[in-house]
Amino acid sequence: MATLKLTNVKKIYDKNVVAVHDFNLDVADKEFIVFVGPSGCGKSTTLRMIAGLEEISDGTIEIDGEVVNDLQPKDRNIAMVFQNYALYPHLTVYENMAFSLRLKKPKMSEDEIYQRVTNAAQILGITEYLTRKPKQLSGGQRQRVAIGRAMVRDSKVFLMDEPLSNLDAKLRNQMRAEIILLREKIDSTFIYVTHDQTEAMTLGDRIVIMKDGYIQQVDTPQGVFDMPANLFVAGFIGAPQMNFFDAQLVKDGDKYFVETEGHRFEVTGEKGKALKEKGIESRKITLGVRPEHMSLAAGKSENALECALEVNEMMGSELHLHVTTENGKRIIVRVPTISMDEKFRHSLHHGTPIYVTFEGKAMHFFDPETTNNILL
Numbered sequence: 420m421a422t423l424k425l426t427n428v429k430k431i432y433d434k435n436v437v438a439v440h441d442f443n444l445d446v447a448d449k450e451f452i453v454f455v456g457p458s459g460c461g462k463s464t465t466l467r468m469i470a471g472l473e474e475i476s477d478g479t480i481e482i483d484g485e486v487v488n489d490l491q492p493k494d495r496n497i498a499m500v501f502q503n504y505a506l507y508p509h510l511t512v513y514e515n516m517a518f519s520l521r522l523k524k525p526k527m528s529e530d531e532i533y534q535r536v537t538n539a540a541q542i543l544g545i546t547e548y549l550t551r552k553p554k555q556l557s558g559g560q561r562q563r564v565a566i567g568r569a570m571v572r573d574s575k576v577f578l579m580d581e582p583l584s585n586l587d588a589k590l591r592n593q594m595r596a597e598i599i600l601l602r603e604k605i606d607s608t609f610i611y612v613t614h615d616q617t618e619a620m621t622l623g624d625r626i627v628i629m630k631d632g633y634i635q636q637v638d639t640p641q642g643v644f645d646m647p648a649n650l651f652v653a654g655f656i657g658a659p660q661m662n663f664f665d666a667q668l669v670k671d672g673d674k675y676f677v678e679t680e681g682h683r684f685e686v687t688g689e690k691g692k693a694l695k696e697k698g699i700e701s702r703k704i705t706l707g708v709r710p711e712h713m714s715l716a717a718g719k720s721e722n723a724l725e726c727a728l729e730v731n732e733m734m735g736s737e738l739h740l741h742v743t744t745e746n747g748k749r750i751i752v753r754v755p756t757i758s759m760d761e762k763f764r765h766s767l768h769h770g771t772p773i774y775v776t777f778e779g780k781a782m783h784f785f786d787p788e789t790t791n792n793i794l795l
Contacts, residue, residue: 422482423444423610424481437632444634453612458614459631460630470495498577502581512551512552543566565582579610619656646795649785650663677704686782699793707785717774
């Protein structure tokens with residue numbers, strides 16, 4: 420069992436610079452939690468406080484119900500994988516993986532060390548590299564060694580600090596898939612730090628989105644995507660990022676409409692039901708619509724925005740159309756190429772008139788002042 424609990428954890432550096440504010444989180448046994456956010460948001464600092472590499476300024480950290488605030492990193496029964504691998508260049512892969520085991524007390528036998536190292540190497544597919552030095556390995560192979568070195572310790576909590584950030588895109592995708600498989604083989608609780616939303620969405624049971632040292636939202640990847648807590652989360656999760664409009668929410672009888680850019684759209688589906696259940700009245704809002712939830716319309720209509728094409732990004736299976744509305748608002752429309760007429764697709768160039776629409780069930784509603792989602 421390996422539960423983790425952070426209660427009112429705060430980190431203050433010299434000159435009263437607050438890096439982490441009042442961080443509260445309960446992590447269940449064997450749960451995979453991802454901290455995600457832009458650089459400087461406090462995610463790595465929080466991870467290092469869990470590891471004991473940074474002292475906490477206030478609050479408590481518990482592992483399996485034991486407060487570990489004053490315990491040294493080696494006494495917390497955690498394993499950590501660093502961004503830069505942190506391998507000893509003069510040691511072989513085997514010796515790198517065995518190094519921490521030889522420091523354990525009571526002393527571990529060489530047979531047990533051999534068993535642990537070779538088992539981890541087999542799981543990670545690096546058995547053939549055990550006699551090599553780190554400089555003889557690729558980036559992906561070094562990262563496997565770093566993960567293996569952490570695996571052999573049989574720790575309660577597995578901490579990973581942006582482990583894939585030094586890899587190229589292809590290797591990142593490959594290693595991400597391997598971490599998903601690895602998670603099934605390791606009986607441990609994971610805390611994973613990244614600035615990459617794709618890693619967060621694909622790896623985490625839950626994700627913790629941070630900004631400026633504050634938690635913005637904690638939820639499943641699907642929950643964050645479907646119901647972002649505020650404008651920051653809505654803009655951070657999703658690629659390309661969500662489009663935002665100044666708008667008016669209008670309650671008309673038992674129906675709701677959104678007026679923006681001189682057009683009126685009816686709110687439908689679960690969003691319409693939620694507005695009604697909460698009894699929300701007509702008000703100003705910031706409207707959010709994801710690029711993939713927008714589509715091209717055949718021409719002018721009451722619920723189609725007339726736009727001009729600025730940039731056409733060919734992404735293989737889809738186009739990212741950067742367009743400008745009549746009022747000068749720049750938005751992005753994500754369109755699958757398979758659904759487009761080939762002649763029309765090849766006619767797209769700067770200045771081409773584009774008509775854009777979206778369904779009422781795809782809308783998100785935020786308070787312009789607080790930036791919070793009005794349905795939460």
